[in-house]
Amino acid sequence: MDTELVRAVRKEQDRTMPATDDPARPQTKEQLLRRLMSIAQGGSIGRSLQLLADYVGANHFLLARFDLVQEQGLDFVVCSNWPFDLVRRLEREFAASYSRTTELEKCLSLLQPRFALLPDDADAPRGLSREYCALTFNVGRTRLSLMFLYEDTIVLSPERLREVGLLCGYCVSLTSGKGQRADREFELTEREVECLFWIAEGKTSDEIATILGISRNTINNYITSVMRKTATKTRSEAIAYAVRNNLV
Structure with missing residues (x-):
């Protein structure tokens, strides 16, 4: 019975996927990889x-x-x-969604396709679904989200979406140092890393101030800067970010 169900689902996906008579559209993973390597090495993130x-x-x-x-x-x-x-309308939605998500949830969501509906007052292009798909992944210390709009009749394959997330990370990594906005860095200063280390050791702001020989207010300013740069909301989330990125 399970085998029959899987076959039925795959048949439905095949029926709803775009027609295969377009020679410009890659149909297999091998075709995709060959074309993607050629395009990505040329530095064209848009074409990729x-x-x-x-x-x-x-x-x-x-x-x-x-x-x-x-x-x-x-x-x-x-x-x-x-x-x-549409992007301008969703800007606040993206920010609110990110701020409501804990650091643990952000980690667990990597390469997991997530589907959401556009707000009621947002205009979707004609013929497209009001549902969109989002897929998050990391490239080094940078967390990115790849989002798709698609037609009402299309059923997106979770397997292909996960493949695309990995391949998108590959494409972005190839464009590093070529002027892409994805490479914009918010590096922590030596003092900020130092404060992050002592926070991870369980020290309070007063204790860190004593250790480093600077004022408590200055320590708090460093910690606030760390959380802003790492897009974290609490000291615990900042520590988790630091551990995940081998900063402490």
Whole structure:
């Protein structure tokens, strides 16, 4: 019975995936990899994302620095062909979603496709579903989110989405140092790392101030800066971020 169910689901997915008569659309993983390597090595993140979107059957892609959505403006967007008004409308939604998520939940959500509905007052392009898919992943210390818009009749494959998340990380890593916004770094200073180390050791602000020989207010300023740069809300989350990125 389970085998029959799997076959039925796959048959339904095959029926709802885009037609295979488009020679420009990669149909197999091997075709995708060959074309992606050629495009990505040329430094074109936009063309790479379009190829990945085609592979999963999506119409529009948006790659965002998910750890920067709480910043002012739209600088968190790395590359997108979503309608601008829709991105601007969703900016606050993305920031609110990120702020409500704990550091543990952020880690557990990596490469796990998540589906959400557009707000009622947001206009989706004609013919597309009001549901969108988001997939988060890390490239070094940078957390990114890849989001897709797709047609009402399309069923996105979770397996292909996870493959695309890994391949998108590969493409972004190839563009490092080539002027992409995804490479924008918020490096911690030596003093900030020092404070982070003592926080991880369980020290209070007063104790750290005594150890480092500077005022308690200065220590708190360093800690606030650390949490802003790492997009964390509590000292515990900052410690988790530091451990995950081998900072302490």
